[in-house]
Amino acid sequence: MNYIILDLEWNQADDLKTKLESNLLFEIIEIGAIKLNKEMIQVDNFHELIKPQVFNRMNQVTGELIHISMKELQDCRRFPEVAGDFIRWCGKDSVFCTWGNLDLSELQKNMDYYNMPYLSKKPLKFYDVQKLFSIAFEDRKKRRTLQYAVEFLNIKEEVPFHRADADAVYTTEVFKRVAAVEKVLNNYSFDTYHLPRNKAEEVNVVFDDYAKYISREFINKLSAMNDKDVVSTKCFLCGAKTKKKVPWFSNNGKNYYSVMVCPKHGDIKGKIRMKKSLQDRVYVVKTMKQVNEETVDDIIMKRNQIREGRRERRHKP
Numbered sequence: 001m002n003y004i005i006l007d008l009e010w011n012q013a014d015d016l017k018t019k020l021e022s023n024l025l026f027e028i029i030e031i032g033a034i035k036l037n038k039e040m041i042q043v044d045n046f047h048e049l050i051k052p053q054v055f056n057r058m059n060q061v062t063g064e065l066i067h068i069s070m071k072e073l074q075d076c077r078r079f080p081e082v083a084g085d086f087i088r089w090c091g092k093d094s095v096f097c098t099w100g101n102l103d104l105s106e107l108q109k110n111m112d113y114y115n116m117p118y119l120s121k122k123p124l125k126f127y128d129v130q131k132l133f134s135i136a137f138e139d140r141k142k143r144r145t146l147q148y149a150v151e152f153l154n155i156k157e158e159v160p161f162h163r164a165d166a167d168a169v170y171t172t173e174v175f176k177r178v179a180a181v182e183k184v185l186n187n188y189s190f191d192t193y194h195l196p197r198n199k200a201e202e203v204n205v206v207f208d209d210y211a212k213y214i215s216r217e218f219i220n221k222l223s224a225m226n227d228k229d230v231v232s233t234k235c236f237l238c239g240a241k242t243k244k245k246v247p248w249f250s251n252n253g254k255n256y257y258s259v260m261v262c263p264k265h266g267d268i269k270g271k272i273r274m275k276k277s278l279q280d281r282v283y284v285v286k287t288m289k290q291v292n293e294e295t296v297d298d299i300i301m302k303r304n305q306i307r308e309g310r311r312e313r314r315h316k317p
Contacts, residue, residue: 002043002094003036003127005175007167008103009066014057024113026106027054029073030066031086032164034172035094040179042172046089047165051076054113066162080114083107087119097127099146099171104191122201123190123214129175131189136181149174183208190214192275195283202229210289211236217281221253221274224284233270235262236288242268245296249303257303259296267296 009030013019029052035044051073058070076082090096096104104126108119133149134142144152147161147170155173159166178184187207196202196216203214218224225231225248233242242260245267250256256272269291274282 001038002091003038003040003097003175004090004094005034005036005097005129005168005172006103006107007032007099007164007171008106009062009068009162009164010106011052011055011062012059013055014059018055018057022054024054024109026109027052028079028083028106028110029068030164031082032166032168033086033090034168035090036172036176040176044089045165045168046086047168048082048086049073049076050079050082053078067160068163079110080116083111083114083116095126096124097129097171097175099128099167099174100130100143101128101189101191105193108191108193118194120191121194122196123192123194123203125188126191127175127185128189129171129178132178132184132187133174135187136178136184146170146174153177192283192285193278195277199229206236210287213284213286213288215284215286217277217279217283219281221282224274224282225256225272230272230284230286233258233260233268235260235265235268237265237290238262240264246299246303248272249306251302251306257299259291259299265290267291267293269295269299 008028010026010028012026013022029050031046031048031050033046034042037043049072052070056070063069098104104124111119130143133144134140137152146167150157150170153174155170161167161170190203192214196214198216202216203212205212215224215230218227231248233244234240235242240262242262244258244260246257246259248256248258254274258270260268260270262268267290269289271287273285275285277283
């Protein structure tokens with residue numbers, strides 16, 4: 001098994017008209033990657049610039065950030081050739097690692113644009129090194145820049161940031177350090193560019209301190225909230241039935257909250273996030289986590305404020 005530490009640079013439309021006319025929002029123009037074996041030893045690297053086919057001008061902000069001109073790209077190979085070689089270079093027994101959660105989705109969007117074979121037909125397991133850095137060294141919530149992590153870990157800065165090959169090297173060095181922290185690599189992520197196609201493919205995974213469920217697509221929110229697996233409040237640690245302290249409620253139609261009590265594991269917070277799929281349907285990401293009384297009180301207060309706001313709107317003259 002190998003780890004593929006991937007970084008991409010992409011261009012986008014430089015004007016609104018071009019943006020509206022394009023079926024591709026971000027066009028990949030550079031791929032950089034490092035391959036590590038299971039002992040975290042580098043065994044190979046990949047780097048190539050790509051000739052644009054969608055946007056013929058460099059977005060001003062992008063150009064200033066990555067210092068690549070369109071002239072530099074004119075003699076390069078096109079995306080299908082480069083991406084095809086890259087996927088073959090990765091090999092079948094590999095796990096992607098990226099800084100943040102955008103690169104794999106953008107890679108697959110570009111592959112779809114050129115009708116290339118799917119990278120995966122369902123949610124793709126990967127490591128979000130940005131998240132792992134927060135778990136290993138901070139509060140699990142903050143999302144820092146790559147440069148911040150490099151400076152925090154005293155990694156030597158030999159080349160400028162914001163180029164795919166350089167950022168892949170820096171991400172690799174951060175990844176090696178977070179991977180050395182006990183149990184951090186238990187916290188993998190899922191890219192949801194391709195969703196579960198049926199109930200059997202839905203994601204149900206229990207991490208050290210929370211559980212995550214990723215559903216198949218539903219026609220709408222109502223259909224999702226009528227599904228028993230979506231609204232299930234069984235204890236994610238022991239599977240026992242729980243008693244609802246706060247039934248599911250929503251503050252904005254996108255996020256739903258609930259609090260339940262397990263006889264063995266105490267108070268558990270449930271959160272459902274409604275997300276829009278590429279087919280303009282919805283899917284659900286649900287998390288379940290043990291919480292303290294203070295968090296429960298905050299949720300109850302939020303529920304009560306929503307109820308009071310609705311009551312006031314109903315009685316407005």
